[in-house]
Amino acid sequence: MSETNKYDVVIVGGGTAGLTMAARLRRARKSLNVAVVDPSEKHYYQPVWTMVGGGIFDRSVTEKNEKDLIPKGVTWVKDAVTGFAPDANQVTLKSGGTLGYRQLVVAPGIQLNWSAIPGLAEAIGKNGVCSNYTYDLVPYTWETLKSLKGGSKLIFTQPSTPIKCGGAPQKIMYLSADHMRRSGYLKDSSIKFMSPGTVVFGVPEFERTLKKVIKRYGINFNTQTELIAIDGPAKKATFRITNPETGDQHEEDHSFDMIHVVPPQSALDVVRESALANAEGWVDVDHGTLQHNRYPNVFSLGDSAGTPNAKTGAAVRKQAPVVVASMLAELDGKTPPGGYTGYSSCPLITGYGKLILAEFDYNNRPMPSFPFDTTKERLSMYILKKHILPQLYWKGMLKGRA
Secondary structure (H helix, E strand, C coil): CCHHHEEEEEEECCCHHHHHHHHHHHHHCCCCCEEEECCCCEEECHHHHHHHHCCCCCHHHHEEEHHHCCCCCCEEECCCEEEEECCCCEEEECCCCEEEEEEEEECCCCEECHHHCCCHHHHCCCCCEECCCCCCCHHHHHHHHCCCCCCCEEEEECCCCCCECCCHHHHHHHHHHHHHHHHCCCCCCEEEEECCCCCCCCCHHHHHHHHHHHHHHCCEEECCEEEEEEECCCCEEEEEEECCCCCCEEEEEEECCEEECCCCEECCHHHHCCCCECCCCCECECCCCCEECCCCCEEECHHHECCCCCECHHHHHHHHHHHHHHHHHHHCCCCCCCCCCCCEEEEEEEECCEEEEEEECCCCCECCCCCCCCCCCEHHHHHHHHHHHHHHHHHCHHHCCC
């Protein structure tokens, strides 16, 4: 292998986690020869796609050119990884080449499995079938929402798989309900949330407030109910409902004028099928150090990491400094210090001008960053989400400064 395709650090993925790591590593040790592998021309700030779907932002504010975000001194390998060979310290590329490394950071994100629900791939983006989970689709959510009138039937779904931004399925529902209220159509419309889970939200302190929000909008919140098929032209969705006491299951069809679908998600196939994966397909890392449990020179963070925290950009912000410390310790022959406690943040938009800032750890214990009760709906937290966090992302996280 020639020196031109061997690096001190190879980072797989040029999203939030990959770019944040590249910037932090360059700041921590400039001598490291770092490469980021990602085929994408564009980079997206996905946390505000809910606001795009709710008509607050145009999607263009979430998009930048990937080449403009690669940290100075970092090599961008504009290619896709198609295989991992951790015993040889190599990754293979779609173009046919290989990259060697001293250390590997696996951060390619998460895979959206549209075809996992029969009819969804064919239905999405028309006939009122919406999703805020891609840049191409998100404008259609607002287009559909603003076309609704009184007597409309709105359905919002969540899959049984892990997903990025676990609160996103509910956020767009609350914005939609508030839009219908402001338009005068809420009282004679029907809003249903279909969740395969057993609770509204996994942290009781925030769930209490969300239940009040649900009651305020008159939302019918259904648990242990999962979307299993959709017929776009017929505007019919089929759900599997599990009886919580007996475990018995039956199917029900529900009609809709608008349905917001969150696709089932998983680790990328290339990760899931590799030696790096755990039993569930995610990168098998220690939950505190984010170092691989079998390959000490491999690390992972972000959506692809096999950690039980909520998969959010806020989690990456807390994970990245821990991974940098772990990597430098491994290079220097020391024990990684650890320190990641599962922190994640879910800014739960509950209406226009209202937001609950949910911050919590692995054990679903609140971890507030502010010295006031963040379980309440607040305008200040909405302003934080709308105006401050995007700047923190572009000018702080991706620069290795925050």
